[in-house]
Amino acid sequence: MYEQIIDFLSLSDPNVRTVVLGSILLTSSSAIIGAFTFLRKKALVGDAVAHSVLPGICLAFMIGGAKDPLILIPGAFLAGWLSMILIDKITLHSRIKEDTAIGMVLSVTFGLGILMLTFIQHSGNANQSGLDHFLFGKAAAMLGSDVIIFSAIALLMVLTVSFLFKEFALVCFDREYASSMGLPVKRLDFLMTSLTVLAVVIGIQAVGVVLMAAMLITPAAAARFWTDNLKLMIIMAAVIGAVSGFTGALVSYLYPSMPTGPWIVVVASVFAFISFFFAPKKGILxxxxxxxxxxxxxxxxxxxxxxxxxxxxxxxxxxxxxxxxxxxxxxxxxxxxxxxxxxxxxxxxxxxxxxxxxxTNAGYKKGSRLVRIHRLWELYLTEYLNIASDHVHEDAETIEHFITPELEKQLEQTLNYPSEDPHQSKIPYE
Amino acid sequence: MNAFWIITTGSLVAITCSLLGCYLILRKMAMIGDAISHAVLPGIVIAFLYTGQRDSMVMLFAAALTGVFTTLLIELIHKKGKLQTDASIGVTFTLLFAIGIIMISVFAGQVDLDQDCVLYGEIAYVPFDVWLLDSGINLGPRAIWVLGGVLLIIIAFISLGYKPLYATTFDPGFAFTIGISIPLWHYLLMSLVSITTVASFEIVGAILVIAFLVVPPATAYLLTDDFKKMLMISSGIGILTAGSGYYLAVALNGSIAGAMAVMAGIFFTLAFFFSPSHGLLFKKLRKKRALLQGHEEGATTI
Structure with missing residues (x-):
């Protein structure tokens, strides 16, 4: 066991190198694209797309008769896009809400995929074995030739993102501003969606369709808790994706019968939950x-x-x-x-x-300041917002702890240093 | 006879899930249902390891706990961590499902579950797992008894709590003013979704649970505006789905759960286009007629 780990980490075996390189590329590029999916609040749509890829793969296999990525990828890509359009059309043309539409598309397309998969399995086609690895992923099942194709696509995606980074960011954060600047928002949307589907399609080799959505959003969600800078967030997401992909490859090497997807997702989720709870500034703790x-x-x-x-x-x-x-x-x-x-x-x-x-003297000063702010605020509410004087106490009870000295000055000036509050209590000044 | 038992089992799952699903889709919680149906897996495996058997009260209880735990975790991350809802749901349930799958692989020898079963269940084996009394009397498939029991619980819950459930679903503000506890009914509903999920899980798998939770209620929602009728119609569609799905699976020699999900989709598509009240086709026809009428009226006034 220990020796096996050393063997793996030394990367001396060319097969290991292929699988490690492939897994890291797949998961980190998914995480990069996923950051935009996350920002556009499309996490659950991503889940539906991932599930709906299964019938696409099965259909492509039935037509092509082999597990060649060049046949399966276009099939999966089309199916993923189709599911996205279906969700849009259902919500647009009926009173079904988006979450229900997502749930329907997800379960029905996946059911269709399972039906086709079992149909293929029972039909006795010898090439079909291993098709079910797409369910929960199997990094070790990647061949050298697959890795070249997947890596090429992953690189293409990363390059697209780096060239169109500013445009994508603008569309994610402020669509109206983006379109007022003359950006082709619809075309950028189309491109981003295509990239999401593509990320799902190539990521499933390692993670599988069932848990693929996690690969898109979990690294991005974790990174979001550490930074407000989009570039930094994407880099962090990519690193988390890479570490999870590496773990997946390791598990696949040590336990060949184990699916890799769940391990990859658990590693990414550990990062995410640590961030949710313990991140400085934004963490729950x-x-x-x-x-x-x-x-x-x-x-x-x-x-x-x-x-x-x-x-x-x-x-x-x-x-x-x-x-x-x-x-x-x-x-x-x-x-x-x-x-x-x-x-x-x-x-x-x-x-x-x-x-x-x-x-003490300090206590007296602090107390008089709190009471002053309290009474000034009560007066401000009755005079400027026309609130009845018996309704202003509660509000002043809270605000008195948070008014800054600058605001205090402003209140005094606006009200022209009044001597009494609405309840005829004296306002103490220094 | 096998066909009869399989269709009956499927129908029981369909009715149970559809009834709860009506509430879920109207409360915009369809994806929470999806999340729970995935997230209960580790609870199932732990209960399995602990008791060593499938159908037990411990299992249902563990499931209800995991389900409520999942919703609490999602809410914690969303409210205190300020993470957007969709991501809170997505991150939480994928982690729990992944842990469940890993546990199944690690304890493969001790747990009578596998990855395929988790996804699409073992409804085909339902007729063979019969409940034999010590005296040798055959009471029929065990799944029927378990699911029948859960269905009775759900029906009792809905009929006893009809008013508060209705109020918290359609008008939470009003429910609050007349003193109905919104969180209480929320978590009760979530526990029942969890119990239903677990009872159905090993029989039809995670996928069909989601399909039955969401698709028949959505179909019924396009056919009626009356909530009581919606409950009835979605149960009826559930039964039709189970029956036709079984025969589709037999014809194609494929997964029964997969075929049932597909049939649910087909029934929805029919309602989507041809529903008399909300279908796309009739809406278009009505619009056209209104336009034509408008033209004619316009012509006479000129």
Whole structure:
């Protein structure tokens, strides 16, 4: 087992070289084209196209009588295009929604493919063995001559993308702008769709029709979580595609009976799910941490504000307050409040006494700023947006934590430094 | 007799899937159904390894869990990760299906499933897998009992929950105001889709499950505007599909599940063109007649 892996990694066997090179080219070029499929939100259409390629392959085989890629590729290409047109026509001419149309085309064409495949298998044609490798993919089944053809197509696709990169990107992101610039949007659409179908057609050798959609979108989806730069995203997708393709080839070499498609998809998906959860900035974990931090900040600011309100009531901002006083203004469990207070004391907003806490100068300033923003905002809503004064408190409760000093200045100037809010409470200034 | 059992099994799957499918396509969740029918595979294999048998309550339960887990995962990536819906669905179910296929290959000796069976099932063997009581009484194919049971569950679910299901499907806003829990009915529906998928999976394969979930309801949707009638019509079309599909498969000596999917497609095509209310042909004719009438009226006024 260990020796086999070394054998494989050294690439000394020309067969291994062929299969590795072929797999990497197939999966990385699919991932590159797939990035555009992903951006155009056509992931599930890609799934339907992939499934519908099967009857095309079977029909081409029945006509040509051999598993020659030069016969199978045109058959698969036509079938893939046809399924795309079918989805469009069904949604255009009936009240069937797109998702239903995709599901129908996917299942019926694949059923047709299975029917034809079993028909061919039962018909006793000796050439047919291996046709079912197109279901789940088999990288090792590629011959040297196949690899040359597939590689040529893959290179052609990558070259097209690099020449028309700007045009494709524009059409994906802003069709109207693209057409106002005089770009032939319809023809570019046609070209992109053809490339998608072509990517499916050559990718299925390694991945198989059932899971081919993953090869188009999973690498792109993973890359999307790391960058906003399209070029970088496509390069990352291609690398993820290449690594998955390489793994597929390795598995196919070590376990000849194992289909390669599922392994390729699992490797690409591991990249994707790690990105979804752990990517800095966009990952789910980062999102949750950020949310928690904001919730914490809001809670702490609310406690400072409660302290300020107590001072306002007593007309003495240096008086000391107990936990009960604070909880009466801002209900929360006592243990939670004490935790927050300990932190706020460390940060210098509160001072601890034997009888309780008192606001420090910094705490007083922060509290008065929050209350100021709150009351300014209430006034702004009633005066400029004509909202009833008993409806503005909730909104101000949220916004007070997010107004920047610049916005605060602007509010003050717009309202001309008012002295009272809509509820006749004084607006505190420094 | 074999033909009878196969067609009956196919019809049971068809009715069960079509009934749920009516809700799925109207809630624009056809592809979620597709995703679930793929994603339950690892659940099936794990339950198989754990219990060592096919039809068990554990299996149905594991399936329902995997199905709900799949929808939760899709929603998590979509809502918290801000990944677009189509990609969230596509990435999630392909991964789970791929894991299932790998598990089948790795545990080939312990699991009585193979790749072909996963895709297009073993409906041809249904008549031979009979339920024999200890006393030797032959109760007929086991699949009939399993699928019949699931169908009864679905019918009970739809008739007991008809109103909340109807409200959450057609007018979620209204459902919310009268106090119906939208997530509750959403996840109940998803669990039932999962259970149905699993019960049908080994018999007809993933492909026919999707075909029956989507195609007969879509066909019925082109034939009627009344939801109750849509449920009836799609079940009827499901039965027709199962019967005609079987004979097509026999005639071509090919996969029965594949042939049934093709027949479902043919019935849809017929409705697409020739439905009296929503067919392309009659819509065109009506348009033409309206145009002609317009011309005539125009001629008389001039």
């Amino acid at each position: 980062q999102y949750m941490i950020k949310q928690r931090r904001i919730r914490l900040m809001i809670n702490e600011e609310n406690i400072i504000k409660a302290g300020y309100h107590i001072g306002e009531d007593r007309k003495d901002f240096t008086s000391s307050m107990t936990a009960t006083d604070l909880i009466r203004r801002r209900p929360m469990p006592e243990s939670k409040l004490k935790g927050h207070l300990a932190k706020l004391t460390r940060q210098g907003y509160f001072r601890k006494h034997s009888q309780g806490w008192e606001l």
